[in-house]
Amino acid sequence: MIRLPAVLQRVYGRLPDLWPLPATGALPSKLPDLPALLDMPGLVARPSAIAFFGYSITGYEGETTSQEDIFEVSPASGAVRRITDHRDLPVMRSDRDPAWSPDGSRLAIHAASTSDPTATLYLISRSAGVVVQALVDGHSPCWLNSNTLLFLDTVAAGTDEAHDEAFCVSRSTLAVTRLTDLGVGVDVTGLSWHPSGGLALAVSEPAADRSGIAVVPAAAIGAARAPSGTPIARSGLTMVTPPGLHAAAPDWSPDAARLALTTWQAGQPSRVGHWSVPSATLTTLPGPAVEPELSDHGAVFSPDGASIAFARGLEDAWSEIWIYRLRGRRMRQLTDDSRQRFKGGLDWATVRRPWLPTVFR
Numbered sequence: 001m002i003r004l005p006a007v008l009q010r011v012y013g014r015l016p017d018l019w020p021l022p023a024t025g026a027l028p029s030k031l032p033d034l035p036a037l038l039d040m041p042g043l044v045a046r047p048s049a050i051a052f053f054g055y056s057i058t059g060y061e062g063e064t065t066s067q068e069d070i071f072e073v074s075p076a077s078g079a080v081r082r083i084t085d086h087r088d089l090p091v092m093r094s095d096r097d098p099a100w101s102p103d104g105s106r107l108a109i110h111a112a113s114t115s116d117p118t119a120t121l122y123l124i125s126r127s128a129g130v131v132v133q134a135l136v137d138g139h140s141p142c143w144l145n146s147n148t149l150l151f152l153d154t155v156a157a158g159t160d161e162a163h164d165e166a167f168c169v170s171r172s173t174l175a176v177t178r179l180t181d182l183g184v185g186v187d188v189t190g191l192s193w194h195p196s197g198g199l200a201l202a203v204s205e206p207a208a209d210r211s212g213i214a215v216v217p218a219a220a221i222g223a224a225r226a227p228s229g230t231p232i233a234r235s236g237l238t239m240v241t242p243p244g245l246h247a248a249a250p251d252w253s254p255d256a257a258r259l260a261l262t263t264w265q266a267g268q269p270s271r272v273g274h275w276s277v278p279s280a281t282l283t284t285l286p287g288p289a290v291e292p293e294l295s296d297h298g299a300v301f302s303p304d305g306a307s308i309a310f311a312r313g314l315e316d317a318w319s320e321i322w323i324y325r326l327r328g329r330r331m332r333q334l335t336d337d338s339r340q341r342f343k344g345g346l347d348w349a350t351v352r353r354p355w356l357p358t359v360f361r
Contacts, residue, residue, distance in 0.1 A: 048303050050075055050321065050334075050348045051083075051098040051107055057317060060340035062087050068094040070109060070129065075302070075309070075323060075348070078334045083107070083129040091115045095124075097345040099141045099149075104351035106132060108141035108149055121151055121169070126351070136169050136176055142191040144221075147171045150179070150191050150199070163187045166201065168225060179224045180216075181231035190249045194218075197256030197277075202248040203237065212241040213250045213259060213275065240277060247275070251300040260299035260308055272299035272310045285324050286331065288312060296322075303350045309334070311343050319343045 049072045056063035067086040073079065086093040093113040100107060105126055112119045121135035138151040149171065152164045164187045166179040180188060182203070189211075190202030198218045204211045214237040223229050240259070241247045251260040257277055263284070264270035269292070273284035285308065288294045297319075299310040306326055313319025318339040324331050335343065 047351060048075060048349060049073065049100075049104075049351045050300075050309050050346055051100060052311075052321065052343045052347075053096045053098060053109075053345045054337075054341045054343045056337075056341045058340050060337065063341075065089065065092045067092060068096055070095045070098050070107060070124070071343075072126070073321060073335055075307075075334065078336070080335060083126065084124065085129065089113075097140050099143055099347050100349035100351070102143060102146050104349055108143065110139040110141060110151075121149065123171075133171065135171070136174060138167060138169070140191060142193050144168060144193050150193055152188055152191065156184075164189065165231070166191060166199070177225050177229075178231045179221060180233075182234045182237070186234055192250045192252045192259070194252040194256045197252050200250040200252060200259055201237065202250055203239070204248070210243055211246045211248055212239050212243070213247050213261060214239045215277075240280070241275060241282075242280075245282065249298055253301045254303065254305040258301075258305075260301050260310075262297045262299060269293060269295040270297050272296045272308070274299070274301075274308065285310070286329075298344055298346050300346045300348045302348050309346055309348050311346065313339070313342065316342060321346065 051070065051072045053068050054071050055066050055068040057066050067089065069086055070083040072081050072083060084095050091114045093111065095109050095111045098107040098109050106123050107126055108121060108123055110119045110121050118137055119139040121138050121141055122131050123133040124130060125132050135149065138153040140152045142150040144150050147170060148168050150166060150168050153167050154162055155165050156162050161184045163184060165182060166188050167176055168179055169176045182188065185205060185207050187204040188201050189204050192200040195218060199216045199221050201214045201216065203214050216232055216237060220232060220236065224232055245263060246265065247261045247263045249262040258274045259277065260272065260274050262270050262272050271284050271287055273282055275282050287296060294312055294314060296310050296312045299308050301308055308324045308326065310322055311319040312322050319342050320336060321334045321343055322331060323334050
């Protein structure tokens with residue numbers, strides 16, 4: 001073990017998400033690998049975290065009822081912190097699809113349980129994991145601004161015409177506005193918002209065997225949200241991916257020039273990549289070299305746009321989070337739960353550190 005000078009111990013102790021140190025202030029003998037060290041300056045200058053939901057079907061870490069809880073992981077060290085913990089509940093509870101608030105202090109999630117199966121949107125505290133606001137029924141939240149959440153909900157539930165559409169809800173009034181009216185046979189399966197890029201939608205049309213990414217301009221979303229506005233019809237969508245490409249789970253890059261996505265072909269494991277909006281081209285990230293049967297899914301951009309995080313694993317049984325550095329094409333595994341926990345619903349954002357003076361946040 002390498003000892004740190006006392007002054008560095010005091011400073012380093014304020015950075016628990018870089019390398020978790022024992023109370024003695026000793027450095028772990030195994031340091032992060034080279035790609036992690038190369039990324040370290042940017043990660044220290046702009047601290048960030050990847051939120052995700054996770055569960056185990058093997059009883060790992062006391063998951064006797066396979067609870068789905070919210071976690072966060074440091075992209076620098078791989079240190080994982082559990083945000084919600086329902087292991088003591090007598091019923092199964094599902095907390096899913098965390099989305100960081102604009103200031104990084106809270107997470108929007110949707111939750112349901114075996115005793116209350118209707119998915120409901122909640123805001124939870126990042127520090128304590130407690131509910132700070134219950135919103136409305138819905139799932140897959142995405143922040144439009146600090147007071148407005150985009151989300152999905154089912155229209156005509158319980159009928160043959162059931163399908164998911166996009167909505168938004170005001171945190172201050174809980175007023176809900178429907179944003180899309182795509183019609184029967186068209187499902188919205190994912191959302192990503194960018195103030196200049198607009199609203200990216202994952203759209204599924206099973207009858208046409210098509211799953212792709214559409215973009216609605218920000219101005220059109222503003223018009224749909226207006227008091228006299230009307231929901232956007234299928235004809236109002238601009239599909240940015242071609243018919244022959246199956247794609248879902250969009251995530252805007254910070255500059256709105258690219259969309260991270262998950263793509264697949266029939267009978268083959270899914271892969272992740274990024275779609276260039278200006279050139280209409282797809283770049284697929286390298287799949288696993290040793291176990292090609294593993295699937296990749298849920299790609300998201302880092303806050304600086306330099307990296308993509310995604311989950312790699314086996315069906316719904318287990319997955320680990322990986323990070324791909326776009327410049328230099330470096331790949332590294334971030335988490336390691338011995339293939340005992342499934343991870344999904346990734347969201348990567350800059351987060352505040354409570355000990356930092358406001359000027360540095």
